[in-house]
Amino acid sequence: MSGRYLEDMVVGETRQLGSRSLSEDEIIAFALKFDPQPFHIDREAAARSHFGGIVASGWHSAATMMRVVVDRAMADGPGGFIGSPGFEDLRWLKAVRPGDTLNVTTTIAEVIPSTTKPDRGVVRTRSEVTNQHGEMVLTMNGKGMCLRRPGTA
């Protein structure tokens, strides 16, 4: 399958991109590096906290979503995405706990051809991450810069 370029992005299209699980070891290892709050790294402190047990850093959940997105893009084949200028609105809705599986679904919200660079555009996306119980744990309204298929600009 060839990769996806700007002209392949259809507003309203929803894709289930894949899923990935987080072990307690992974949750603690990430948090020790980037977010060493007690409820992410210390079982006893986490049990006493308002979470009632170890929970993943929200940044770990977000990075895990990114991994699913990138794995899917690589499976699609080389395509037009060349980076992201950032995003609007990321929400952490429910704690992610050891053993949870995160499922990522992304919908194309808007395709905005560049007015100055005819070979590219911005794709606005709505991503939703659910756990194995179908509960929404994270949502993000993102943006990606995407090239047109080579030779078509």
Add this chain to the structure above:
Amino acid sequence: MSGRYLEDMVVGETRQLGSRSLSEDEIIAFALKFDPQPFHIDREAAARSHFGGIVASGWHSAATMMRVVVDRAMADGPGGFIGSPGFEDLRWLKAVRPGDTLNVTTTIAEVIPSTTKPDRGVVRTRSEVTNQHGEMVLTMNGKGMCLRRPGTA
């Protein structure tokens, strides 16, 4: 020094929270786990890309900002922050490259006492991350849930 609670948050207050450097090994290790695009993990592919060399995953830059924030909070002592519901608007403005040092500055934008839970409120923050050349690489408008000092609610 005692920790910081909702009543310690002064709108307009700006704090330099600290800084942290990213090595090439760290950039590649993070990206192999969470964002294995060629320009994050492969020197030769990165050199051929529009970045011209290895750059950090934007999620790595964001997680590094979080580490600086958490280290500062821990140095302040136990305080009122109990988590974040998410944030509005994160922007990646400039690539982060091996050896770059990220400096984090946060300004209190708004303090919103809860109307339903008198022991807490939401603190809106504006965070700016600059590199060692003073260039802005990331900005984020964030939100944190923060308790009042115990016994004062």
